[in-house]
Amino acid sequence: MNSVPPSGRAALRRHDREILGLALPAFGALVAEPLFLMADSAIVGHLGTAQLAGLGVASALLQTCVNVFVFLAYATTAAVARRLGAGDRSAALRQGVDGIWLALLLGLLVVAVALPTAPALLDAFGASATAAPYGTTYLRVSALGIPAMLIVLAATGVLRGLQDTRTPLYVAVGGFVLNGVLNLLLVYPAGLGIAGSAWGTVIAQWTMAAVYLTVVVRGARRHGAPLRPDLAGIRASGRAGVPLLIRTLSLRAVMMIATAVAARLGDADVAAHQITLTLWSLLAFALDAIAIAGQAIIGRYLGAEDEAGARAVCRRMVQWGVGSGVVLGALVLLVRPLFMPLFTTDQAVIDQLTPVLLVVAVTQPVAGAVFVLDGVLMGAGDGTYLAGAMLVTLAVFAPVALLVPTLGGGLTALWWTVAGLMMTTRLITLALRARSGRWAVPGAVRA
Known part of the structure; x- marks a missing residue:
């Protein structure tokens, strides 16, 4: 005989629906993200071993940079969800906008460091003499997409806090498809080689960031949340x-x-x-x-x-x-x-x-x-x-x-x-x- 009363079973079913409704699209988005690197590797691999080795080291550096700032998604999700639960969607979106501004500032800072130090970073990570030039090219071009990648993290946190994991799934899948198409076109027909792969990824990342910003800005305007930078809010997001x-x-x-x-x-x-x-x-x-x-x-x-x-x-x-x-x-x-x-x-x-x-x-x-x-x-x-x-x-x-x-x-x-x-x-x-x-x-x- 089931010891859980009907009201308890109803609560469990409600929790299950909530969990699955958010977790399944989130899983799809998480799986789609590493496919960017897989697509780049598959396409660049046909250029030669040295190019693939350079991509491997440069992409490891880029992934490290992005993963270090994953708090932009986590902290924003929690802060936005609290304000949503309190019934203040305007404040929730304002908190999210602060997180996005922080992401942009951090991204620009990383770019300022990565561009001049790219050769030294490749050397420190053990790139060979033959792979290093390719890795430097890929890293310098791809670094231009770091602000977009961090904006995507923060904006993903905004939408998760608003209980929306479907939009990140759609954006991630669309970004993966766009990245693959651009890589194929820029690496081979355009003849840009490994730089074409990097440019394809950068364009896809900024396109994803633009889609996210469009969604967040529309929501902010609809609910009267300000879009201008707020230094106090940005500092709070950073803390x-x-x-x-x-x-x-x-x-x-x-x-x-x-x-x-x-x-x-x-x-x-x-x-x-x-x-x-x-x-x-x-x-x-x-x-x-x-x-x-x-x-x-x-x-x-x-x-x-x-x-x-x-x-x-x-x-x-x-x-x-x-x-x-x-x-x-x-x-x-x-x-x-x-x-x-x-x-x-x-x-x-x-x-x-x-x-x-x-x-x-x-x-x-x-x-x-x-x-x-x-x-x-x-x-x-x-x-x-x-x-x-x-x-x-x-x-x-x-x-x-x-x-x-x-x-x-x-x-x-x-x-x-x-x-x-x-x-x-x-x-x-x-x-x-x-x-x-x-x-x-x-x-x-x-x-």
Whole structure:
């Protein structure tokens, strides 16, 4: 006999509809974004190995620049959703406009640094003498699209805060198609080579930014929100993003340490590690989609001063996260024999990869809970705690990971520290905060 009363079942169904309605389009947008790089790589790869190598290093630099500023999306989502929940759409849009102005300013600053230092950056990241000229060309042209990329991040946060994840999906898919067409035309018929690939991406990025700005500006005008820069609002957006920046840098440090340790283990180990990271990233897109839904929904509930509703949807989302992790883990186990041959036929790499994928599979439920709780606390604007929790996680992870080669451990041991120790530490810190209830601060603005 079902112990959940009819009213409770109705609430669960309502939460499920909200979660799925936001998470599914968010997943599509997240998957569409890395397709930009895949399209560039596929097209540039036919120009030659040196061009592809230059693209690889330059694109890694660009992705690092953009990922560091992902707080533009996260912090904006939470702030906009709170004001929406409070019933003040004009203030929500004004907050979003402040975030977009901050993104533009940061983007221009990055361009000013990247253009003159491009050759030195390529050299620091290990580009060879043959690849460096191509990488420098690609980086200098592509840097002109960084302001657009950051505007897209902030504007995506605005729309997510307004409970709209469909528009970002449409824009991402349209941008991917435009990028592919422009790359093909500019690289080959126009004869621009790797510069054509960069220009195609820049044009696609600015087109996406223009679409987002059109949507946000129309909404702002409709609801009487000012569009001019507000220094106080921009500073507030920046302050809200600092803790999330610390969190992001700490998380990237974890992955960089893991890659550095894998490189010390041997060629087969680092090759298997890179393949595992590819799969890990794909799984993260699915789980992050639920987290994005959490950011938007939790912020709205707290803005409406519905603490009970926020706690209830938090519990339901954790169930979704764990359940999704179970499903994803099972899929990894099922497709493992088919997945590995797609990347390598080297038996030494496959031997390293087989047990590592098992580790990834069995830890997915933990990862699911971590992603969801991370999104819940972001939606609540609890960035300071998230920054501290990630620093604790880094302090726990780093010495253990660095000891793996010294203690004779291999790649499987390293991935137990990544998927096991690191994610479990994050789960403990996030779950303790979630259970305390101190994250659920009601109001249009987090006090």
